[in-house]
Amino acid sequence: MATPTGRARSVRARDARWRGALAVLDEMRRRPGVTRADVARRLALSTGSATEITARLRELALLSETPAAASGRGRPTTVLNPHPDGPLVIAVDLRQEDWRCAAAEIDGRPGVLEEARHGSRDPDQVIGAIAGAVRRVHDRFGGRVRAVAVAVAATVRHGAVVQSATLGWDAVDLTGLAPDPGLPLIVGNDATLAGAAEARYGAAAGIGTALHVTIEVGVGGTLVVDGLPIEGATGAGGEFGHLPLGDPALRCPCGALGCWDLAVDGRAIARHLGEPPPRDPRSYAQAALARAQGDAAVRTAVGRAASGFGRGVAGLINAFDPGIVTLGGFAGPLRGAAAEEFAAALTDGLMRFRRAEPPPVVAAALGGDGALHGAAAIALDRVLTEEGLNAWAADHAA
Amino acid sequence: MATPTGRARSVRARDARWRGALAVLDEMRRRPGVTRADVARRLALSTGSATEITARLRELALLSETPAAASGRGRPTTVLNPHPDGPLVIAVDLRQEDWRCAAAEIDGRPGVLEEARHGSRDPDQVIGAIAGAVRRVHDRFGGRVRAVAVAVAATVRHGAVVQSATLGWDAVDLTGLAPDPGLPLIVGNDATLAGAAEARYGAAAGIGTALHVTIEVGVGGTLVVDGLPIEGATGAGGEFGHLPLGDPALRCPCGALGCWDLAVDGRAIARHLGEPPPRDPRSYAQAALARAQGDAAVRTAVGRAASGFGRGVAGLINAFDPGIVTLGGFAGPLRGAAAEEFAAALTDGLMRFRRAEPPPVVAAALGGDGALHGAAAIALDRVLTEEGLNAWAADHAA
């Protein structure tokens, strides 16, 4: 008689199998170093359930337990750790000048295993080099590796690079990075992933709606709601730099007019100084901050960029009402170098009722590691699901 | 010994009680008029489970079944309907000129029971009138009423009205609308709720990330992800009109400079025509569209507003990558009246790679009923949860 849809997986019941287990694993991710007793309390699990769940997870090599530091009377509890033979994800950060390849266990802390500066910017060469590193890590850890995530300084749609001003790339296919076609390969924009990491582990931890804004070449970032970046329908969300918050007379390389991008990064500072557009706006902007110390004209140009940046951030706050704004890349230093201009523009741009208690605007806590942490996090999101654990359990039983 | 947190509800296990039931109820909401057999297929429930779950829900007055129209051979199935004694929510739409008070069963279709134009705009009088209607509906349905949701043409923070240009209100307390202090009262911005409704039942149904943009007095809207509006940390998200996408020289009544608001609504058209700012930008704008038929100057002014609107929409598409854009309020007519200007500005404002397949920009399908549907929807979201059903079951057993 056969189920019409061809034996659909029983969505409602089968996933009950991992309900408690997933809750425990999530708690391990959220609070590295938690004790078993603590987890049971937080999840309101009976001690019986805790025993059963941890036993099951230990058997599946999903966690290991080590004695916890004694803390008063009573039977000592254990700390829940990733299992030495447990699942891993590979996280790659592909930046303007270099790349890094890391592995993370289910606690989500990426350990960098290989890194190198780009020999050339040629996409094939860059990807070839990274693919080699990924393959080596995969060879080393074998079946423990469950997913690969790549944070790339580029616009990403449907898991593929569409373009990158930073790297000077057009559409580039990254599927070659997967060491095994069966392994999920997740590609994300670096600013988006850095925002996600910031919201989970960084300055925005615990805040429901967080806005991350970063300046590198242009402006990127993401709105993060409950730890999940708002990625849009095709995955290309977070291109805040292409809101027309800048000078409407200027045409952006992206094709649009008036992009915010052009009002805040190194190109803006150069324009204000009457200098030609810098080849590398990032390093130019960094240098400008140094020059500003002794040069009033540079100081003014930096101030104008900070002002344009503050105005846009205010607009985004008006529009999305984040509980915090985290600044990545050049955004923190720019704000620092022209704090008054930034603050004035920010306040002036806020709707009046927001001025009494504006959201804090703080530097990103994870610095340059945000994207890598974010990549590890979304890769683990994929692994720590019913499907992921079913697959792991199946592989592990065999 | 007592649990430290004072007998925390067992999060992980107790809610297993409603797993199947909630899935069935959700399916009823998502597809009004579904049959039991269909639901079972979609959720991959065994017929045994379907029997059990529907029996339980029937006993709790959460659904009733009626014979489905026969469709071929085999034992006929039943249609799942709201139960005549089942839970209800009250949805209120508080608009510029009038208000409506409706009740919705768990299929989410609000039926308007009372409505009236505002006698005066005085907040106390308006709220008093609505509170009376809510009380009458509550008296009529008694314990069936489980939540009240209010869609209001105002900026909302932490469930309270902060200000409203449309109504001419400052901070206004709406808690008086709850007929019973125990009843959840949910207050939301009308454009936000209309966007949510559009994403669930309207033109954006089935699309993961949808952007709703509406023009009334200024611009509002919301980004909706998987049916949930992105409301921000305090609930005041969606104020797109206060992104500085307009003329940076103009000061907005909100306190900020260059707000998009001023570039698109009736105030913009009046300014372009050299006329004084209209007292009611909404009706002024509507009238302008009529005047534009025979008056080239008005036509041009409308075109400029449409252009400014298209440019901003393009920026929002760049920034948030929605799969569709729905236009509410005056936005649809404005686009219709100056389709070329709008389309040109939209395309010109899109990043080049987005131009090949831009998201569709369509008129909202629910028209003026969006906010009411959205209010009913979020009220039901509150009711159809483990807590909500536990409370219902407890009340019902007694």
Next chain:
DNA sequence: CCGTTTAAACTCGTGCGACGAGCATAAAGG
């Protein structure tokens, strides 16, 4: 008109995750 076919509902025994009461255990305190 009546048996056949078909789709769906009902029955009932089973499995499984979590519960919770009672017991065992490992520390600190006196």
Next chain:
DNA sequence: CCTTTATGCTCGTCGCACGAGTTTAAACGG
């Protein structure tokens, strides 16, 4: 060394969903 305290373990129970087998209600076909 016994008590106190916090935790882990054992085991019987519960509740939800499963799934195989049975029953039911319609359409079809001679």
